[in-house]
Every structure is written in C-alpha cells, then in structure tokens.
Amino acid sequence: MDFDAEPWDYLGADEAVDVEHPVVQTLAARLRTGDDRAFAEAAFRYVRDEVTHCVDAGDRRVTWRASDVLEQGTGFCYAKAHAFVALLRAGGIQAGLAYQRLRDGDRFVLHGLAAALIDDRWVLLDVRGNKPGIDVEFSADEDRLAFVPDAALGERTYPTVHAAPHPVVLDALRSSDDALALAASGLPGEL
Template identity: 65%
Template structure:
C-alpha cells in the first residue's frame, strides 16, 4: 500500500470524516467494548449491517459526511467508508480511504491499521451477491477479483467528494470514473 499523507493524518478529522461530531462520538462510545480489534470489528459490522447502501435500499438521499451517514443510516459505498473511518479514528485507530476499479468506476473502501497491519475492509453492505466479513489479517472486499488502487488516502479523493456533494439524489449520481486516480 502507498499512503498520500503522514501517519498522523489518518487520525485527523476532515470535512467528510467529521469524527468530532456528536453523532460519530456517541456511536463510537456506544460501540466501544473491549480492545481496538474488538471495536474495529463491531464498528465494521455496524456500518456494514445497520447503515444501508442507498442504491440497495432504494433510498434517494446522498449523505457524504460521516455524521450524516450515521444519522441517515444510508449512503453510497464511499460515504459508508467515511463513516467507518470516522468511527475508527474516533477510537484512536488509524484509518484511510481506498478505491477499487469496478468496470471503470470507483468503489469506496476503508483501510485500517489493526494489530500493526494495514487491511482493506469493505463496509459496503452485504446482499444476495456479496458477503464480506471482518478480518484483521487480510483484505476483505465485496469485489475481490477487481483491481484495488494502491493508495490509502487520508481524506476522500476530490472527485468522489464532489460527486457526492453536488447530486441531489442517489439515482442521479454519476459514479466517479476510475481514471481520476
């Protein structure tokens, strides 16, 4: 993996990863039991299972800030990754964002430093075709046979953030092209 920032940046708040927001802090506190590994898994399971992927759910909303995703309980893969990264960072676990090329468009993932190892985790949400489980030792992806871009970003890629911010409904959102990376 490559990193676009210094290590401390993977613990910081940003416009989309608003880890200091009350919704993020409250949920992180609620989910916090056990060590960092247990928290990382509990937070992953929560984002994967309790926050729907807006297209799977037919939800037209396009939240992009972690706090809005947590409050709305829905979001695109990118936004769900923002929420998971924010929860991890709120607990002091380094986390960043990764992207995967799915037929020419970007798919959002989270990378986390768990037990001294960076792993890519996909909190997109399971459905009839996808079953992603947490792992602290290996990448777990919804689309394991598709190429993953090697960079772990401390903040969302500008093309992803712009797409999420300027479109009013999920059905209108043109997914960012993989060529932007």
C-alpha cells in the same frame, strides 16, 4: 499499500470524516467495549449492517459526511467508508480511504473502501453491505473485499490509502441530490 499523508493524519478529522461530531463520538464510545480488534469489528458490523447502501435500498438521499451517514442510516459505499473511518479514528485507530476501479456494464465506476491499522497491520475492509452475491466479513488479518478486480477487464484496487476522501469522489457526492440518478450515470470511474 502506499500512503498520501503522515501517520497522524490517519487519526485526524476533515469535512467528510468529521471525527469530532457528537454523533460519531457517541456511537464510537458505545461500540468501544474491548480492544482495538473488537472495536474495529463492532464498528465494521455497525456500518455494514445498520447503514444501508442507498442503491440497494432504493434511497435517493445522498450523504457524504460521516455524521450524516450515521444519522440518516444510508449512503454510497464511499459515504459508508467515511463513516467507518470516522468511527475508527474516534476510537483511536488509524484509518483511511481506498478505492477500486470496477467495470459496471460498458463503463468503469469507483468503489469506496476503508483501510485500517489493526494489530500493527493495515487491512482493506469493505463496509458496502451484504446482499445476495456479496458477503463480506470482518478480518484484522487479511483484506476483505466485496469485489475482486479482474485486471483483464481493466479493473484494479488502487494502492494508495488516502487520509481524506479523494476530491473526485467528494465532488460527485456533493454535486447530486439524487443517489439513484448519480448511480445510473454520474459515479466517477477513475481517480
């Protein structure tokens, strides 16, 4: 993995990963009942299971700020990753954002992931949410992804862990007020 910032930046806050927000702080404190591994798993399960993927749920709301994702209980994979990263950082775990380029019919779309430093090892974790055909569990020992890129199709997992959401992703989320319309034709396909 490559990193686009200094180590301490993976504990910091920004507009989308609003670590200091009371909603984030309160939930992180509630989930923090054990060591880093137990906390990371609790946060993973919470975001994966309690925050719906807006497209899976048919929810038109577009969220992008971690606190809004947690309050409204919905978001794209990117937004869910923002929420997961904010919770981890609020609990003192270094975390960042990562992306995949995946084929969706005749186009590429970006898929959002989280990366976390757990037990001195960075792992990629996918909190998009399970559904038929997708079953992702937590692991502190290896990457766990909902989608395995097929290089022959031009798919890939980008190697960089970002301290803040990529501007291409944030611009797409901010520019829409309809998640289903955004999913149909407006998701970014390339970093």
